[in-house]
Structure formats: C-alpha cells, structure tokens
Amino acid sequence: METADVVVIGAGIIGAACAEALSAAGMRVLVLDRGAPAGGTTAGGEGNVLLSDKAPGPELELAVASRRRWPELLESLRAEVGDDLADVEWEPKGGLVVATDEDAVGPLGILAEAQRVAGVEAIELDPSAARAMEPHLTEGVAGAVHYPGDAQLQPVLAATALLAAVRARGGEVRGGAEAHGLVFDAFGSVSGVRLGDETVPCGAVVNACGPWAGHFSVAAGAPIEVLPRRGMVLVTAPLPQVVGRKVYAADYVAAVSSSDVDLQVSSVVESTATGTVLIGSSRQRVGFDEALEVEVLRRLARSAVKLFPVLSGVPVMRTYGGFRPYTPDHLPVIGEDPRFPGLWHASGHEGAGIGLAPATGRLLADLMCGREPEVDPVRFRVDRPAVIAEVRT
Incomplete structure (x- = not known):
C-alpha cells in the first residue's frame, strides 16, 4: 500500500481494534508496528474483559459498551475471516x-x-x-x-483476528516498521508518516503505541503523558x-x-x-x-x-x-490532538486494554467519521490537563 486513508501506529489490541473499526467504516488502513504484531503489551496480558474492577464513571461506561460489543464483534469476525482465525478462546466465565x-x-x-x-x-x-x-x-x-459479566479471552489471538479482518478488507499490516515522525502540509495538518527514508502519505494517523505512546507523541511534536x-x-x-x-x-x-x-x-x-x-x-x-x-x-x-x-x-x-x-488520571486518551489536525491518540488503558478495545475502536471511528458516538468522549479527550504536555527541550 503506497498511500492510506489512516495509518495506525501500533499493532497491539488497541491498534488492532481501531484499525478494524476504521476499515469497517470503509477506510483504507495501514497498521505499522516496530516489532511483531501483538508482540508487545498485548502478548503480556491476561486477556481480562472486566466490569468488576471499575467504579461508576467514564471508564466503566466504556467497559460496559465493550463487553456488549465483544461477542457481536467475534460473531462478525467468524463470518468474515472464518472460525479458525476468529477463535480467540472467549470465556464468559464471570x-x-x-x-x-x-x-x-x-x-x-x-x-x-x-x-x-x-x-x-x-x-x-x-x-x-x-x-x-x-x-x-x-x-x-x-x-x-x-x-x-466478567470474561476472558486470549489477547494475541484477539488482536490477530482483528488484524485479519483489516487485511480481508484490503488493508495492510506491517511488522518491523518503526514510525519516526509525521509529515505535515502547509496548513499544519498531518499528511504522512516517516519510516526511515520512506514517507507514507495519509490523511490521518492514530498513535496506538501503548506504553510507548508518550515516546511517539514527543517524536510527533505533540507530547502526551502516557507512561x-x-x-x-x-x-x-x-x-x-x-x-x-x-x-x-x-x-x-x-x-x-x-x-x-x-x-x-x-x-x-x-x-x-x-x-x-x-x-x-x-x-x-x-x-x-x-x-x-x-x-x-x-x-x-x-x-x-x-x-x-x-x-x-x-x-x-x-x-x-x-x-x-x-496516565496520571487513570483514563484512556481517545481522540484527535488539537495541536495537529489528523493526529489521533488511542492509548493509556493501563491493564484494561483488552476489555476496552472494541468500544475504543468504535469511539475513535465514530469521532473520525463524524458519527454520533455511543460513549461520551469528553472525559477521554486529549487536551485534558492530566494528559496534554508541553514540548520539553
């Protein structure tokens, strides 16, 4: 793929869920990961899909939406990529x-x-x-x-199934491809991603780098506090x-x-x-x-x-x-960066990324496509004081 509508940086469970939701919305998606897809934080997870550990508030709302979505999503993946690829060892065991x-x-x-x-x-x-x-x-x-309502699945298999759907829709997933920064047009909007000597033109970029999202945000010139x-x-x-x-x-x-x-x-x-x-x-x-x-x-x-x-x-x-x-306020970062149109973030889920992934992907796709979101995005916005950071020199 020489160009893409959206480049998702990070092929863990959050990046995979965002890529799946964006491709389901009809966008051409390229997913990049500097290592193997699902080989970072996702591979080190237990696969928890939990409601029990969250107090009432925005994260619980996101978790409830995700718990409702996981079985529906897995059913649609089975129809699209087959039973073998969509078998993620889903266990609604409580x-x-x-x-x-x-x-x-x-x-x-x-x-x-x-x-x-x-x-x-x-x-x-x-x-x-x-x-x-x-x-x-x-x-x-x-x-x-x-x-x-608590459940469990195998996180690497889940990310792999989501990425298989992206490929089936004409998208691309590249491992061993490290993004070094962004390219901007004359108006300050994102127009591409730098991969060493290569530039991939695109209309939007999603920072889904998990624990490394803070590092990538600095390279992009728009720091956020993800640690x-x-x-x-x-x-x-x-x-x-x-x-x-x-x-x-x-x-x-x-x-x-x-x-x-x-x-x-x-x-x-x-x-x-x-x-x-x-x-x-x-x-x-x-x-x-x-x-x-x-x-x-x-x-x-x-x-x-x-x-x-x-x-x-x-x-x-x-x-x-x-x-x-x-993140310092224990809430994910989901939304467009106000400093650079076309730069989006989806990170900061801490240990809840597996459980929150489907609703995170849907929320990001709804916002990017101008649809009415199922979950209120305000508390997850990028420009809240606990998350947005100044460029440090």
Missing part, C-alpha cells in the same frame, strides 16, 4: 471479588451497589456461598461479590480445574486506581483454557526496566496461596511481564 477480612466487606458492598446503579450485575455473597462457587477458596473469606507501568504474571503447570472464574482480592481495585510509584501486589488468580493458572497482579513504575525481580515473584506466589491454599507447592512453569500504558 468473576469473583473476595474480601478476606471484615473491614473490606463494607467497602466492597458499597462499590457493588454503585455498580448495580450503573447497570452492572453484581451479586453479593456470604462466605459459604462464595466457597460453594469456588470450593478451593480460602476458608478466611469474609464476603464476596459475583460478577457474571509505562510494569506488571508480572506467574503461570503454573497445567492442573485439574482449581479455579472456575477470575478471582481476586478486594484490594485489587484500589491497586488499579492507585498512582503510587512503589510496588503494589494484590491477589489475582484465574485458569486458562489449557489448564494453567495465571497468578497476578503487580504494578510498579520503573520506566522500561525489564529486570526480573525475584521479590515481586515471591509476593505474587504468596498472595495467590493466601487466596487459594491448594496452590501451595504447585510448580510455576514460567513467568512473564509487560508494560501497561498509564
């Missing part, structure tokens, strides 16, 4: 949030009630009901809330079913919304379709430092055993990590 001390029961119930008002199904359970739902759960359960926040995950050897759904401790919600730089660990345990158990969750702001910290892994293991004592002594098969795209 989630269970657990309070392991009495002090956490009240706040958990208050959050659940607020979520119900916002349209989320949240069923409060006493300890015996929680253990009946998850028999291997610790006996130290003080209370729990069941969220039937990396590292997380680690342990993967056990395959087991008979120990966990039926996503289960996490109530303090996980606070960790997600925290701005602390220091390491935070909260118990998150879930099974996969292959029988392995994923153990998280850690959050740490260390830049792009990839060094493996044994203490983080120890704390993850201890927190999981506290929630599910049956995991004590189970061998860990591997560990992996990645960088989540973090």
